[in-house]
Amino acid sequence: MRILVVEDEERIADFVNRGLGSAGYEVELAQDGQTALEKIHAVDYDLVILDLMLPDMDGLAVLEKARNRKVSPPVLILSAKGEVDDRVTGLEKGADDYLVKPFAFVELLARVRALIRRGQPSVEKLVIGDLTLDCIRRKVSRGGDSIDLAPKEFSILEYLMRNRGRPLSRTMIVEHVWDMEYDGLTNIVDVYIRHLRSKIDDKYPTKLIHTVRGIGYMLDTTAKTVEPGER
Numbered sequence: 604m605r606i607l608v609v610e611d612e613e614r615i616a617d618f619v620n621r622g623l624g625s626a627g628y629e630v631e632l633a634q635d636g637q638t639a640l641e642k643i644h645a646v647d648y649d650l651v652i653l654d655l656m657l658p659d660m661d662g663l664a665v666l667e668k669a670r671n672r673k674v675s676p677p678v679l680i681l682s683a684k685g686e687v688d689d690r691v692t693g694l695e696k697g698a699d700d701y702l703v704k705p706f707a708f709v710e711l712l713a714r715v716r717a718l719i720r721r722g723q724p725s726v727e728k729l730v731i732g733d734l735t736l737d738c739i740r741r742k743v744s745r746g747g748d749s750i751d752l753a754p755k756e757f758s759i760l761e762y763l764m765r766n767r768g769r770p771l772s773r774t775m776i777v778e779h780v781w782d783m784e785y786d787g788l789t790n791i792v793d794v795y796i797r798h799l800r801s802k803i804d805d806k807y808p809t810k811l812i813h814t815v816r817g818i819g820y821m822l823d824t825t826a827k828t829v830e831p832g833e834r
């Protein structure tokens with residue numbers, strides 16, 4: 604994963620460079636807009652972290668020019684200009700996210716990870732056994748029978764399928780599917796799993812959704828769990 608950091612302030616460039624480097628990213632630096640554009644045109648970066656106040660040009664101009672390329676990397680604006688207007692302008696001009704200085708490194712890292720993840724080509728179809736989930740058309744079928752799922756049921760199933768063989772806790776499922784912390788309301792997961800089972804498992808001899816005692820649920824053709832790192 605290659606990240607270009609466009610920043611003229613050496614102290615910040617160094618801090619970001621070292622932090623992202625130790626998080627496993629390959630980092631390149633550009634101290635001005637012109638160098639940044641040359642690099643963006645020459646290399647396919649997975650992410651560009653862009654300061655707005657550069658010595659030779661406005662970071663927004665870099666953003667606009669970078670966006671004229673056919674394939675342009677996601678851009679995270681990093682700037683001391685915390686005004687709402689600047690944020691809006693940055694996002695309108697095509698930035699993917701905006702972080703105001705000063706910032707905590709963990710915050711930057713979380714956003715970097717999210718942006719890079721978003722940029723990954725996502726798998727269009729998930730297939731486990733005879734169960735198929737089409738992520739684009741949002742259709743599910745098993746053994747050739749098409750199955751109607753409610754939106755939350757679909758999201759839970761997709762999450763389970765993407766993590767095939769890994770037990771997922773109720774809390775993880777709630778936080779992923781409802782996008783919020785739902786402590787104490789994790790029973791709702793059991794309710795949805797019951798609905799899902801009645802639609803995708805009950806009629807079929809091979810059960811795909813397994814209850815993992817003390818943890819939550821897992822989807823696979825067998826009930827054997829996979830430890831993280833095993834695949």
Ligand code: CA
Binds near residue numbers: 610655657
């Ligand atoms: Ca600057």
